[in-house]
Amino acid sequence: MLTSSQLQQMTVAQLRKYAKDQGIVIPAGMLKAHMIDKILASTGQPIVVSSLPSTPPVSAAPSPVPVRRATIIADDDDLPVMTANKPMSGITEKKRPSVSAPKPVAPPPKGNKPAFDLSGARAWHNPQQFSNQPAPSETPRAGQSATVSSARPTVNRFGPQPEPPKEEPIPAYRQHVYRSISRKSPALNESREARREYSVPALESISADDIYHGEGVLETLPDGYGFLRTKLFMPSENDIYVSAAQIRRFRLRQGDLVGGKANLRKSMDKYSALLYITSVNGQEADEHRQRRSFDDLTALDTSKRLRLSSREHTDPLLRSIDLYAPVGFGQRMLIKAQTKKETYDAIAKIAEAISARQDDINATLFMPEALPERITQIRNASDIHVVYTTFDRGREQTQRLGELVMERAKRVAEDGKDVVLLISDYAAWTSVQKGYGPSYDRPNVRLLSQRARRILGAARTFKEGGSVTVIAAVALEAVEESPFFLKDAMAVANSCATIESGLVKIPESFTFTKDKLLTEDELNLANKLEKFLEKQNESERQTIFNDILTKTNTNRELANRIDSWLDLLRG
Incomplete structure (x- = not known):
């Protein structure tokens, strides 16, 4: 039989x-103490009450009872809460009984309902916000260092969190250059220089053989991006793609003449792409x-008058227009003739006179659904810029081309030209x-006419x-089925020249100013x-008018001799 002291020296496994x-x-x-007491009681030996090892005597004041802390994870704010369970004052700890009886085991709960336990409940009644404060001093255990870390790591429901990384300054090559600044801000020039400075490295990364200078008229699409039309305003494989960001950044509008550096089209690319913009309508991109x-x-x-006749252009038609339907800058003029041949001849003569006489005018001839031979005829007769679609093209393409020509004219006028x-x-x-309408009936005529006369509405002087001056020719034989379009155009026109036998028909020609x-x-x-021709027969008026004009080269010479000639004709 082993004594109590011998049992105290044994481990739990040995016991x-x-x-x-x-x-x-x-x-x-x-517990070990209860095991020793039960062994001693079973062997008939006296039970020693203080079977637990005695604590060493403390010379100083007794050490405080260690404070137990409970960490509770709250789902509301995901912050841990640490509270302390302090012993209640006035209650002394009971002594351990001499003989430990086995504790009754509580019956298991019915179903899946967990058993109710009050352990740690006191921590919920007195929550304290967790902070990185040093924990209260605790008595170090045997064999443990007395040094205790004063700071606790940041803890949340997912465990200790690493310290946030230090913010490092952004390098210059990664800084945002195109920041939004006011137009009047002194930093605007710095932003321009920065854009030029940071544009060069982007181009240096591309081979010089893959870059070329491209230029064309911008046509924007509903999705925001656009293309530079490089061939007579018409879509072609040589067009240059312009991104929506470039259009917003430089505030580009449809009809702008944009130039810049573009990359060559590769075998897998459908279009070339504009790398950066150097000019808009002949000006610096930033200044525009x-x-x-x-x-x-x-x-x-x-x-301000736009003269058509001169000593080099002495055609009677041009001289009659200058007298009875003079053209001014910003005019909305209609030229009416009975046949298409007469309208083509009149437009060809006016185009030749404008291209040869007016060097400071941007003149464009738009020929929708024209005959190819007429296009060649007019291009050979004058140096005017001709934009055309042949009759075999679709209506949608002609519509887009007309809108682009009109917008281009507006952009040039905005620059004061x-x-x-x-x-x-x-x-x-x-x-x-x-x-563009479901059917050509009366309710749709006004809507379609509004779209058609938009090109006339662009004409004005500022x-x-x-x-912007618009001179449109109308063949009466072509509008017999839809006379409403002609009436609607006449309502907005401020000048009209009706041509008959190669001359202006005086009673039906006018100019408001x-x-x-x-x-x-x-x-x-x-x-x-006009007074002299009113007295003549209607069938002879144009013949007499033509004879008077052909006897002189200019209207100034005719004004000097008109009195003597009229006297001869009356006599």
Whole structure:
């Protein structure tokens, strides 16, 4: 039989083995002291009350009872809460009983409901916010260092978190250069220099053989991006793609003449891409941002004249137009003739006169659904810029081309320049609009006519400078089925020249601001000729008018001799 002191020196495993040899049943989970007491009681030896090892004497004041802390994870704010379970004052700890009886085991709960346990419940009644504060001093255990870390790591429901990384300064090559700044800000010039500086490395990364200078008229699409049309405003495989970001950044509009560096089209690419923009409408890209809007310009009456006849161009048709339907900058003019041949001849003569006489005018001839031989004829007769679609093209393509030509004229006028837009066949242009309605009936006529006359509505002269002049030719034989389009065009036109036998038909020709455009001698000449021709037979008027004009080269010479000639004709 072992004594109590010998049992104290044995481990728990040795005690269990010894109890098994002696036939003593030791339940699981029993403490060592209780195991010793049960062995002594079973062997008939006296039980020592203080069987637990005595604590060493403390010379100083007794050490405080260690404070137990409970960490509780809260789902509300994901912050851990640590609280302390402090012993209640006034209650002394009971002594350990001499003989430990086995604790009754609670019956298992019914179903899946967990058993209710009050352990740690006190921590919920008195929560304290966790902070990285040093923990209260604890008495170090035997064999453990007395040094305790004063700081606790940051803990949340997912465990200790690493410290946030230190913010490092962004290198210069990664900084955002195109920051949004005010136009009046002094940093604008710095931003421009930065854009030029940071554009060069992007190009250096590409081979010089893969870059070329491209230029074309911008056509924007509904998705925001666009293309530079490089071939007569028409789509082609040589067009250059322009991204929506470039259009927004440089505030580009449809019809702008944009130039810049583009990469060569590869075998797998459908179009070339614009790398960066160098010019817009002949100006620096950055300087062109502050420009006027076409709709914000102030429109005025026509007061500046556009002369068609001269000593080099002495055609009677041009001289008759200068007398009875003078053209001014910003005019909306219709030229009516009975057949298409007469309208083509009239437009060809006007185009030749404008291209040869007016060097400071941007003139464009738009020929919708034209005959190929007519296109060749007009291009050989004058140096005017011709934009055309043949009759075998679709209506949608003709519509897009007309809109682009109109927008291009507006962009040039916004820069303070004069633009003359000639339309060879206004009836063909109006017929294109029929494809945009469900049927050509009366309710849709006004809507289609509105679309057609938008190109006439672009004509105006501005107080700030610049003008758009539109001269459209109409063949009466082509509008017999749809006369409403002609009436609608006449309602917005401020000048009209009706051609018959190669000359202007005086009673049916007019210009609203005729008195402002003609000189005093020209007004007297026009009035005298009109009064004289009114007295002649209607069938002979045009013949007599043609004979009078062909006897002189200019209207000024005719004004000097008109009195003597009229006297001879009357006598």
